[in-house]
Amino acid sequence: xxxxxxxxxxxxxxxxxxxxxxxxxxxxxxxxxxxxxxxxxxxxxxxxxxxxxxxxxxxxxxxxxxxxxxxxxxxxxxxxxxxxxxxxxxxxxxxxxxxxxxxxxxxxxxxxxxxxxxxxxxxxxxxxxxxxxxxxxxxxxxxxxxxxxxxxxxxxxxxxxxxxxxxxxxxxxxxxxxxxxxxxxxxxxxxxxxxxxxxxxxxxxxxxxxxxxxxxxxxxxxxxxxxxxxxxxxxxxxxxxxxxxxxxxxxxxxxxxxxxxxxxxxxxxxxxxxxxxxxxxxxxxxxxxxxxxxxxxxxxxxxxxxxxxxxxxxxxxxxxxxxxxxxxxxxxxxxxxxxxxxxxxxxxxxxxxxxxxxxxxxxxxxxxxxxxxxxxxxxxxxxxxxxxxxxxxxxxxxxxxxxxxxxxxxxxxxxxxxxxxxxxxxxxxxxxxxxxxxxxxxxxxxxxxxxxxxxxxxxxxxxxxxx
Numbered sequence: 001x002x003x004x005x006x007x008x009x010x011x012x013x014x015x016x017x018x019x020x021x022x023x024x025x026x027x028x029x030x031x032x033x034x035x036x037x038x039x040x041x042x043x044x045x046x047x048x049x050x051x052x053x054x055x056x057x058x059x060x061x062x063x064x065x066x067x068x069x070x071x072x073x074x075x076x077x078x079x080x081x082x083x084x085x086x087x088x089x090x091x092x093x094x095x096x097x098x099x100x101x102x103x104x105x106x107x108x109x110x111x112x113x114x115x116x117x118x119x120x121x122x123x124x125x126x127x128x129x130x131x132x133x134x135x136x137x138x139x140x141x142x143x144x145x146x147x148x149x150x151x152x153x154x155x156x157x158x159x160x161x162x163x164x165x166x167x168x169x170x171x172x173x174x175x176x177x178x179x180x181x182x183x184x185x186x187x188x189x190x191x192x193x194x195x196x197x198x199x200x201x202x203x204x205x206x207x208x209x210x211x212x213x214x215x216x217x218x219x220x221x222x223x224x225x226x227x228x229x230x231x232x233x234x235x236x237x238x239x240x241x242x243x244x245x246x247x248x249x250x251x252x253x254x255x256x257x258x259x260x261x262x263x264x265x266x267x268x269x270x271x272x273x274x275x276x277x278x279x280x281x282x283x284x285x286x287x288x289x290x291x292x293x294x295x296x297x298x299x300x301x302x303x304x305x306x307x308x309x310x311x312x313x314x315x316x317x318x319x320x321x322x323x324x325x326x327x328x329x330x331x332x333x334x335x336x337x338x339x340x341x342x343x344x345x346x347x348x349x350x351x352x353x354x355x356x357x358x359x360x361x362x363x364x365x366x367x368x369x370x371x372x373x374x375x376x377x378x379x380x381x382x383x384x385x386x387x388x389x390x391x392x393x394x395x396x397x398x399x400x401x402x403x404x405x406x407x408x409x410x411x412x413x414x415x416x417x418x419x420x421x422x423x424x425x426x427x428x429x430x431x432x433x434x435x436x437x438x439x440x441x442x443x444x445x446x447x448x449x450x451x452x453x454x455x456x457x458x459x460x461x462x463x464x465x466x467x
Contacts, residue, residue, distance in 0.1 A: 045133035063196035169223035222255035227281035366403040
């Protein structure tokens with residue numbers, strides 16, 4: 001027992017102190033800064049600076065870039081991890097404008113090195129007697145000031161993008177709030193305290209409104225739709241009442257049920273899940289036309305980069321519009337789907353069998369190699385599905401290396417049409433037979449027996465008169 005206590009005591013003795021941690025962080029920063037300065041040809045002028053300036057810069061510096069919630073509402077652990085990983089990725093990207101000597105500068109290097117240098121050197125520049133060093137530092141200050149807005153605009157764009165990516169009506173919507181320097185010097189008491197300040201990106205989460213409505217006799221939970229734009233603005237989805245042939249001027253709020261999101265995942269199966277809702281909400285916000293299909297039921301077209309891929313089926317109930325499902329553009333119930341049926345004779349099960357009721361078939365099939373199939377799709381107003389991948393690949397899974405031969409679709413169509421033609425011929429024969437059976441043909445008795453209706457049992461009794 002005593003031996004175990006001794007080991008525990010030794011472990012406590014070796015626990016790093018705050019001073020040890022700060023010293024380690026400073027050494028890592030010095031090492032990274034030295035490598036960066038050497039790359040942009042600024043190391044020699046930096047080494048000629050007084051130790052007091054260098055030590056001050058190492059001690060009081062921008063240490064990192066963090067992302068944190070504003071308030072108590074937080075993302076889930078999974079989403080929070082994703083956003084942090086994505087931010088780390090963006091920080092490692094090269095800024096679009098290289099340093100004057102041609103060297104690439106990452107967004108992270110710009111913030112933690114160049115901005116820290118600017119903070120300390122700009123106020124000391126006039127005291128530098130070395131003309132070459134002053135010129136080099138002046139160039140650094142000018143570059144930092146010129147690119148400052150651009151770097152933070154890039155970060156803001158990507159934060160907005162990740163917010164759009166993660167926003168959904170079930171888990172909630174994410175909205176970028178602000179960039180701030182987290183300066184908390186009130187707690188600093190000694191030189192061994194950390195005087196570093198991180199750049200903090202604040203976000204907030206917004207829970208969607210929820211309702212319960214009754215549609216077709218079933219009670220359903222629905223969630224209000226919102227579009228998290230790449231400009232950082234959260235826009236609640238609504239449709240002008242005139243599009244629905246309703247009176248009034250107040251926009252009709254749009255809600256969605258989980259079933260519709262599940263159908264999106266199934267039918268837009270090659271588009272990243274997060275982007276499916278983003279473009280659906282964007283389509284609602286930007287729609288200029290809604291198709292009225294029956295009493296209080298509507299189709300709202302869903303576009304991905306101006307390519308229509310389907311429709312949201314919505315019901316007007318309790319003064320709101322509720323999206324109950326999603327239809328891929330080839331499916332039953334869509335204008336294009338009905339036109340395809342007319343051209344091919346397809347039914348719902350035919351499309352399901354051929355898998356043309358979902359996106360992946362069109363992405364991974366070499367449809368362009370079959371002119372007949374291309375013509376058919378064009379006639380059905382589906383021609384944009386032929387080369388769709390090139391237009392939307394930035395939001396898709398990777399395309400398969402070897403595309404499938406779509407000949408089986410043409411063969412199925414031909415077989416289907418032959419069967420229908422055969423069925424039509426058989427039907428015509430049946431109709432003709434009925435006409436013959438109901439039309440007696442009189443013939444002289446001396447020459448041959450009288451013909452009776454084919455369906456009549458009297459035909460089996462020679463010489464019997466018709467009644």
